[in-house]
Amino acid sequence: MWLIVPVILVALAIFVFKYVFSSPGPNPFETDTRGPLKKMVHDMKEKNKVLKQGFVASKVPDNLDAIIIGSGIGGLGLGVLLAKVGKKVLVLEQHDRAGGCCHTFTEKGFEFDVGIHYIGELMDHTPSRCMLDQMTNGQLQWEPLENPFDQVVLGPPENQRRYPIYSGKTRFLEELKKCFPGEEKAIDEYLKLAKKAGDGIWLLALLKLLPSPVAKFLVYTGLAKRLSFFFKMAPRSLTEVVNELTENKDLRAVFTYIFGTYGNIPKDASFSMHSLLVTHFLNGAWYPKGGASEIAYHMIPIIEKAGGAVLVRAPVNRILFNGSQEAIGVSVMKGQEEVHIHAPMVISNAGIFNTYQKLLPKELQALPAIQKQLSMMKHGEGGLSVFVGLNGTKEELGLKADNYWIFAENNFDELMVNYMNGDREESAKKVPLVFVASASAKDPTWEERSPGKSTLTVVTFAKYAWFEEWKDDKVKNRGPEYKELKQAFIDSILKMTMEVFPKITRDKIEYIDAGTPISNNHYLGAMKGEIYGADHGIDRFCPELYATVRPQTPLKNLYLTGQDMFLCGFTGAIAGALTCGSVILNRNLHLDTIVLAKKTKRMNDKLKGDYELLAEVGVGCYGKVYKAKEVGDRQRLLAVKKFSIRGEDSESGVPASMIREVALLRKMEDLNHPNVVKLLDASAVPVGTSLDLTLVLEYIDQDLLTYLSKVPATGLSRERVKDLMRQLLQGLDFLHTNLVLHRDLKPENILVSNHGEVKIADFGLARMHTFNMALTPGVVTLWYRAPEVLLNSAYMSSVDMWSAGCIFAELFLLKPLFQGYTEVQQLQKIFEVIGLPSEKDWPKDTPVPYSPSWGPKGSSTKLLPNLGPDENDLLSQCLAFRPSGRISAIKALSHPFFARHPKSSVE
Numbered sequence: 043m044w045l046i047v048p049v050i051l052v053a054l055a056i057f058v059f060k061y062v063f064s065s066p067g068p069n070p071f072e073t074d075t076r077g078p079l080k081k082m083v084h085d086m087k088e089k090n091k092v093l094k095q096g097f098v099a100s101k102v103p104d105n106l107d108a109i110i111i112g113s114g115i116g117g118l119g120l121g122v123l124l125a126k127v128g129k130k131v132l133v134l135e136q137h138d139r140a141g142g143c144c145h146t147f148t149e150k151g152f153e154f155d156v157g158i159h160y161i162g163e164l165m166d167h168t169p170s171r172c173m174l175d176q177m178t179n180g181q182l183q184w185e186p187l188e189n190p191f192d193q194v195v196l197g198p199p200e201n202q203r204r205y206p207i208y209s210g211k212t213r214f215l216e217e218l219k220k221c222f223p224g225e226e227k228a229i230d231e232y233l234k235l236a237k238k239a240g241d242g243i244w245l246l247a248l249l250k251l252l253p254s255p256v257a258k259f260l261v262y263t264g265l266a267k268r269l270s271f272f273f274k275m276a277p278r279s280l281t282e283v284v285n286e287l288t289e290n291k292d293l294r295a296v297f298t299y300i301f302g303t304y305g306n307i308p309k310d311a312s313f314s315m316h317s318l319l320v321t322h323f324l325n326g327a328w329y330p331k332g333g334a335s336e337i338a339y340h341m342i343p344i345i346e347k348a349g350g351a352v353l354v355r356a357p358v359n360r361i362l363f364n365g366s367q368e369a370i371g372v373s374v375m376k377g378q379e380e381v382h383i384h385a386p387m388v389i390s391n392a393g394i395f396n397t398y399q400k401l402l403p404k405e406l407q408a409l410p411a412i413q414k415q416l417s418m419m420k421h422g423e424g425g426l427s428v429f430v431g432l433n434g435t436k437e438e439l440g441l442k443a444d445n446y447w448i449f450a451e452n453n454f455d456e457l458m459v460n461y462m463n464g465d466r467e468e469s470a471k472k473v474p475l476v477f478v479a480s481a482s483a484k485d486p487t488w489e490e491r492s493p494g495k496s497t498l499t500v501v502t503f504a505k506y507a508w509f510e511e512w513k514d515d516k517v518k519n520r521g522p523e524y525k526e527l528k529q530a531f532i533d534s535i536l537k538m539t540m541e542v543f544p545k546i547t548r549d550k551i552e553y554i555d556a557g558t559p560i561s562n563n564h565y566l567g568a569m570k571g572e573i574y575g576a577d578h579g580i581d582r583f584c585p586e587l588y589a590t591v592r593p594q595t596p597l598k599n600l601y602l603t604g605q606d607m608f609l610c611g612f613t614g615a616i617a618g619a620l621t622c623g624s625v626i627l628n629r630n631l632h633l634d635t636i637v638l639a640k641k642t643k644r645m646n647d648k649l650k651g652d653y654e655l656l657a658e659v660g661v662g663c664y665g666k667v668y669k670a671k672e673v674g675d676r677q678r679l680l681a682v683k684k685f686s687i688r689g690e691d692s693e694s695g696v697p698a699s700m701i702r703e704v705a706l707l708r709k710m711e712d713l714n715h716p717n718v719v720k721l722l723d724a725s726a727v728p729v730g731t732s733l734d735l736t737l738v739l740e741y742i743d744q745d746l747l748t749y750l751s752k753v754p755a756t757g758l759s760r761e762r763v764k765d766l767m768r769q770l771l772q773g774l775d776f777l778h779t780n781l782v783l784h785r786d787l788k789p790e791n792i793l794v795s796n797h798g799e800v801k802i803a804d805f806g807l808a809r810m811h812t813f814n815m816a817l818t819p820g821v822v823t824l825w826y827r828a829p830e831v832l833l834n835s836a837y838m839s840s841v842d843m844w845s846a847g848c849i850f851a852e853l854f855l856l857k858p859l860f861q862g863y864t865e866v867q868q869l870q871k872i873f874e875v876i877g878l879p880s881e882k883d884w885p886k887d888t889p890v891p892y893s894p895s896w897g898p899k900g901s902s903t904k905l906l907p908n909l910g911p912d913e914n915d916l917l918s919q920c921l922a923f924r925p926s927g928r929i930s931a932i933k934a935l936s937h938p939f940f941a942r943h944p945k946s947s948v949e
């Protein structure tokens with residue numbers, strides 16, 4: 043132990059030194075970009091406009107910052123990270139749709155997904171979840187699986203044993219102990235070891251990110267193994283560890299069943315890799331709502347928004363290098379022709395073997411540094427998937443949101459060795475393991491999309507060599523022998539499945555086909571039909587490999603991302619993207635996601651317990667505002683507003699309309715948006731005919747009015763105006779989507795935090811004010827009121843956009859645009875600028891008659907001096923007289939004023 047402390051200190055010192063003296067790049071998770079949930083799109087034609095944008099040279103954006111080869115989650119994820127800091131990225135995909143293992147395909151009306159069955163660690167506020175929320179702007183939703191999420195089935199039909207696997211640490215243990223009485227100690231010990239090994243994964247990421255000499259030092263001194271139980275246990279096989287724990291054969295099998303999620307049989311699997319999967323699902327399992335195609339569908343627009351593109355049918359055939367062995371671009375095969383695309387950085391998501399063995403020129407492939415990396419990795423095992431389309435609902439077919447791992451017996455090592463080493467025709471008849479899952483049963487939108495139908499996917503392992511001879515034949519036309527072999531696999535796999543799912547009968551099957559290792563090769567670009575990329579056996583976990591195979595390749599400007607860079611699985615491939623992004627942006631994105639998770643958790647936390655008032659910070663005519671501090675361990679600063687609202691009708695107690703408003707306000711406790719002040723608690727106590735209302739909010743000590751008063755006379759920069767407006771509109775859009783109108787938006791109730799975050803406050807309160815008879819006119823400003831409100835006419839969410847327009851102008855003027863002191867004067871001030879509307883636009887329901895004497899006729903085209911054309915256009919769309927002609931918050935956000943991105947300063 044004595045050595046460890048100083049070494050960690052040295053490592054940290056170097057780490058810190060590196061980051062302090064080479065300033066870190068921008069943080070893609072700096073601002074919370076989750077937007078309000080948009081309506082889901084189910085129409086595949088519509089989705090394909092995003093997912094299937096075919097490659098043509100004219101669609102390639104110019105001045106690219108980076109090219110990414112492959113659109114798996116490792117490629118798209120990295121693309122999003124870079125796009126979020128303003129980089130223009132081109133993602134090139136060889137298949138005809140984006141997504142890699144996350145793509146889906148449709149046959150006979152059944153949508154099948156390929157490589158996403160369940161993903162762990164997605165409870166609210168975990169780093170994984172927060173990161174994915176940000177990477178999809180809050181649009182991708184996750185649906186939890188059943189608990190038990192996995193069912194392990196062992197043995198032949200006449201002697202079949204079933205073991206449900208539950209999530210939740212306590213539940214996992216309890217339920218296993220119920221199945222295996224007398225094995226309590228083994229079960230506890232197993233989970234203890236798995237957790238301890240799983241927790242050591244931090245060092246794996248660190249070895250890839252530490253400066254190379256430090257990483258190598260940790261490896262060659264043996265410290266890596268001493269520092270992390272992960273690396274300590276990594277050389278031990280799963281079989282070895284489990285056999286020490288128990289003699290019970292079924293329990294040994296249940297301890298090891300999940301090896302199929304990374305692809306090495308227990309005797310070849312590293313106990314540490316296995317531990318990662320066990321702990322991955324310990325808190326539950328999730329499936330993407332709307333199916334796996336939702337993942338790419340919500341990531342691509344973020345890449346496009348920064349000026350990038352994701353193009354498919356774009357097989358990269360080689361990476362281009364210049365005379366100094368520096369990557370300068372890629373070559374894409376378009377028919378028989380090469381199209382060359384240049385960029386200062388090339389990142390490959392195509393896997394280490396594809397990248398080094400197929401895309402590098404021979405002389406670079408031969409470099410010792412490249413050969414060394416190749417010698418450390420092996421191809422992983424091939425996979426075979428059977429896709430079944432069924433007539434019937436999940437209820438009719440007995441399908442649930444869970445997975446089945448069905449094994450011929452409990453001696454996995456022996457069964458699998460015989461199978462994989464067997465002759466292909468023989469092996470086809472005795473498949474020892476199938477994984478069965480129904481995507482349709484997991485997706486709550488399925489019933490709406492494909493009523494009365496269901497899907498089933500069954501996966502097993504298969505040798506690439508069994509199918510290799512047909513690899514160059516045309517897809518879907520590989521001849522009768524290929525078909526026959528495939529059919530033999532389908533038959534035995536189906537038989538095993540139907541024995542466990544008796545409600546699935548042959549007459550229910552409307553579609554069935556199989557994807558073999560050579561299909562994986564064709565559709566996923568998997569060189570040897572690998573199911574999980576490079577092999578995850580014991581050799582993969584020697585610390586040296588992690589310090590050697592890193593995002594930076596031995597060739598300048600060429601990087602690796604995705605599952606081969608980190609680990610397999612959706613989460614492993616994303617970790618690959620984070621690791622690669624960390625290197626490119628020169629900051630630790632793994633840490634950034636942890637900070638992000640803490641931040642969002644803090645924001646979404648409901649107020650627990652009590653608070654103490656610190657000071658009175660404001661007195662209005664109808665209440666007081668206090669600064670307060672949360673009691674307990676979190677000690678957040680709070681703003682507490684206390685109002686007393688008098689009902690109009692003194693006879694009959696609190697009016698119903700007021701009760702409704704309070705109920706609405708309470709609903710707002712559930713609203714979470716970075717640009718809306720978080721309401722932590724709302725409570726109302728009736729006192730006679732009045733209500734004593736207390737609102738507890740997050741505390742921000744500056745409003746926009748104060749903020750603007752500190753701006754120097756030279757004014758705000760255009761970028762700052764853009765940023766403030768964008769945040770304001772995002773907040774408004776969120777409120778409007780949730781059917782909340784503000785009605786009284788003004789600089790006093792727009793808050794600006796120390797970090798420059800804009801937050802809308804007092805939304806929904808305006809209605810409360812209408813109950814308050816004591817409201818004095820002097821306090822209520824008319825300056826931001828929309829004309830329809832001034833005219834007492836009907837109004838809708840567009841009133842807030844008028845106010846937003848007034849505030850927009852104020853950001854340039856540094857003083858209010860329209861300063862009237864009576865309603866008539868306010869209207870006159872407005873018409874002086876926007877011109878008097880025509881009589882036909884005058885609202886029909888206003889008590890105020892139209893009069894030509896209100897102001898000058900006709901509208902002026904330029905509202906303010908010194909505005910650029912985009913600025914002027916946006917302002918005039920906000921200040922449209924007719925509410926129906928006014929721009930909405932969501933439209934305003936895509937106005938050209940916001941479109942142009944500042945050139946990023948990162949490199």
Ligand SMILES: Cc1cc2nc3c(=O)[nH]c(=O)nc-3n(C[C@H](O)[C@H](O)[C@H](O)COP(=O)(O)OP(=O)(O)OC[C@H]3O[C@@H](n4cnc5c(N)ncnc54)[C@H](O)[C@@H]3O)c2cc1C
Nearest residue numbers: 112114115116136142143157159160358567604605611612
């Ligand atoms: C059947 C199956 C089931 C799975 N189930 C799960 C599960 O339930 N949970 C889970 O977490 N993980 C699961 N996985 C694993 C997970 O899907 C993968 O580990 C992960 O998605 C890999 O992501 P990636 O970005 O690294 O690679 P990929 O998704 O494989 O992406 C690589 C991309 O590069 C493209 N490409 C390759 N060469 C070129 C080239 N020359 N030019 C252009 N493009 C190229 C490929 O076409 C591909 O789209 C499963 C995988 C399979 C196959």
Ligand SMILES: *[C@@H]1O[C@H](CO)[C@@H](O)[C@H](O)[C@H]1NC(C)=O
Nearest residue numbers: 364365366367368369370386
């Ligand atoms: C190769 O490209 C890099 C950067 O793009 C450049 O600095 C270097 O001079 C180039 N070398 C040659 C030989 O063109």
Ligand SMILES: *[C@@H]1O[C@H](CO)[C@@H](O)[C@H](O)[C@H]1NC(C)=O
Nearest residue numbers: 432433434494549550551552
């Ligand atoms: C599906 O099953 C229903 C009865 O359960 C039957 O009426 C219908 O014809 C079947 N559809 C197909 C396409 O087989």
